[in-house]
Amino acid sequence: GSPAADGAVVFGVPGAGAVDAATTDENGRFEIPAEPGVTVDATFFQNVSDDGPQLPRDGVPDFALVGDGQYTLDSSVDVTEALPAANRLQIQVVDDTGTPVGDREVNVSVAPRHDGSADDGLGAGFQFQELEDGAVVTPAGEPGVELVGPVAIRVTPRGDRTRFGDASVTRNVTVDENETVTLTLPTESRPPTARLTLNRSNVLVDEAVRLNGTTSSDNVGIADGRVTVGGPDGERTFRRPVAAFTPTAPGTYEVTLNVTDPAGNRDETTRTVTVRQRADVSYDFELSGFVAGQVPPNENLTVTATASNDGAATVERTVALRVDG
Incomplete structure (x- = not known):
């Protein structure tokens, strides 16, 4: 009271x-x-x-x-x-x-x-x-x-x-x-979303490929991002979401981005890069239909070209003839 x-x-x-x-x-x-x-x-x-x-x-x-x-x-x-x-x-x-x-x-x-x-x-x-x-x-x-x-x-x-x-x-x-x-x-359980972009996915040996995982997202934030590249010339890991690698052997390469948020939740995404061998080409030319040093008027001139490569690429070559007089 x-x-x-x-x-x-x-x-x-x-x-x-x-x-x-x-x-x-x-x-x-x-x-x-x-x-x-x-x-x-x-x-x-x-x-x-x-x-x-x-x-x-x-x-x-x-x-x-x-x-x-x-x-x-x-x-x-x-x-x-x-x-x-x-x-x-x-x-x-x-x-x-x-x-x-x-x-x-x-x-x-x-x-x-x-x-x-x-x-x-x-x-x-x-x-x-x-x-x-x-x-x-x-x-x-x-x-x-x-x-x-x-x-x-x-x-x-x-x-x-x-x-x-x-x-x-x-x-x-x-x-x-x-x-x-x-x-x-409850502790944070929503995983991040991993996003990975490549500047190219089909290259020749010794051509660089640039990787970018900075567009990955999370409702709290990305605490860690790393990229792993595996292929015929071995495996390499980059402890950052932006990197570049140069393949030294032809074949298929798998590029994986793994991201982690502050609560330890993870996500990953993988892209594939195809690497082709550079062409190894040899070729010979043979000219016929004229006397050495002379090109008769109104006569056919035959150019025979023989080329070979390892099948890894298509190669074009141009033969130029100059006629004086």
């Missing part, structure tokens, strides 16, 4: 968020300007100071809906509401292997659910950035929070998010006894 002094009462229009707040005096009373006929949510927060909520361990809810949580304001409202006794809610955050999550990795928000059911009724609440062995602690270092009734707990990654990506978890609970709630935040 003691007055709830030095607390804050936050008012909000349902669906529009907080619109006003007031501090309770030594008698537990507060006043706010109101537009007649407007329905508002009302949430009480205990012992709020300039340094933020203190959350003492005294059996009083750290926050609670006032009455049924909603008021339709008239020119004046004078209602006495009794805050219910609180229960201790301890919140544990682990990853999908059961390992406690550190406070540098996540934020934990705890707020009343004004509609009593879904997290879209999430009202004003507390945000915790200090965890000890994965458990939420108050600014004074006490584990858990004192609450009662329907609340929503939301865990979101913070920092560089390399471990959890953009995952978040929300749990709706009704606090009617002392309990511990464990929320599992």
